[in-house]
Amino acid sequence: MIFSRTLFAAAVAATLQFFVPAIAIADDLTAIRQAGVIRIGTEGTYPPFTFHDASNKLTGFDVEIGREVAKRLGVNAEFLEGKWDGLIAGLDARRYDAVINQVGITEARKAKYDFSNPYIASRAVLIVRNDNDAIRTFADLKGKKSAQSLTSNFGKLAEQHGATLVGTDGFDQSIQLVLNGRADATINDSLSFLDFRKHKPDAKVRVVAQQSNADHSGIIVRKGNPDLVAAINKALDDIKRDGTYERLAATYFGADVSN
Template identity: 60%
Template sequence: MKKFSLTIALILTLMLVAACGNNNNNNNAGNTGAGGNNASATEQPAAAQNSLDAVKASGKLRIGTEGTYAPFTFHDASGTLTGFDVEIAEEVAKRLGVKAEFIETQWDGMFAGLDAKRFDAIFNEVSVTDERKVKYDFSDPYIISKAVLIVSENNKDIKSFDDLKGKKSGQSLTSNLGKIATDHGAEIVSVEGFNQAIDLLTSGRIDATINDGLSFLDLKKQKPDVKIKSVDEIDNGSRSAATFLKGNDELVKAVNDALAAMKDDGTYLKISDKYFGADVSK
């Protein structure tokens, strides 16, 4: 009986020791070091992707553009989106190692689309202004142009910007060109882009439009018989650049590097010469 009792006691003791060992192991499983700090608490969270990494991870650069503003961004006879800005953007995306994805948007909704992060950048002849620089970041300028005052060929009343007072000028509402018109006393007639402004002008529904001089030259080259003329121009050239939301420093730098490389190896001049017959970066 004594041996039996001792055996039972020994078994119970071993079971108790084993149970205590299991409890200690379970308690220690979620703790490390003195003080029992949880191991997961010491792990560093994964670093958030910067703007360039995010674009590369997606495999595409989403680009806001009009598609109605020749020769910068428009559809050719086959319906394909093309133009100076489009080709520049495509080459930039290529050098970033991603595909250019164009999201066509009316000019007056362009910045709202960028604010809503519908696209990563705008390539659409956006002029760099102090007002815009408060909210947005820009690449290095990739084109310089002058605004011109365009009227119908038989117009004898408007010879300069000062003659716009009381006249109807076709302009995009949020364009800096529209501000030039209002500063000279014009009545603004809202248009979606250059082509519509020219249509209204040639049909006599507006008196004038202030628009890009390069667009005017391209139109006259494509349609030499169009009954319009340029009568005045702004002295200072407007610098246009790709536009980004603030905080995308890595992406902006990568785009600048791509633009610089395109100028160094002659790719930029090739695109520029195709549309304008000149280097429009100067």
């Protein structure tokens, strides 16, 4: 009797599998197109990627990439500004559909989120004053002062090469400390240096070394959105194919920054 009941229960369970509808979570692309807008998280305080110009208009390379992607998705771009520490968390809270803010593609992030293909590449570069001949490689930082944001990866790299860190708030302050001799060097982002050189071509600093491996950034979205990622990737391909990417790169960096 117990055996029969067991068989009966198993049969019922198997039958029910055909009648219980599967609960599917719709890809965010559907909701974005229905709403007619893609909500993009960004800092708005990180030139030349995302910042406010003299007329207080939000602009920058990442912002323009976001606008072009939205156009090719057939929707409007709505930018929601926030501090860096809360941007990616905003995806979890569903405040944003995507974040475009120089978010590096890392294995740790890929485990929790989806990324587009890379849309920009950067390298760590070693910057010194023009008259500094003592530092030519990263190894030459040993025993020298390097101007760095203390919690940045660049600061960790400088320490790994034996430098003493001089704490700063960011790129501009780091460069100024190198220029006035309070620091011997700074390790910083190649993209930031291109932007700096574009606006201040006569500044007496130069790049003496760069890392061979590039870091890539992508558009980050919630996990489980293959349709959205595919649509964003197609938009990025179209932006590069039709010359839009080249124009934006020339405007903000004066160079190709895709590789």
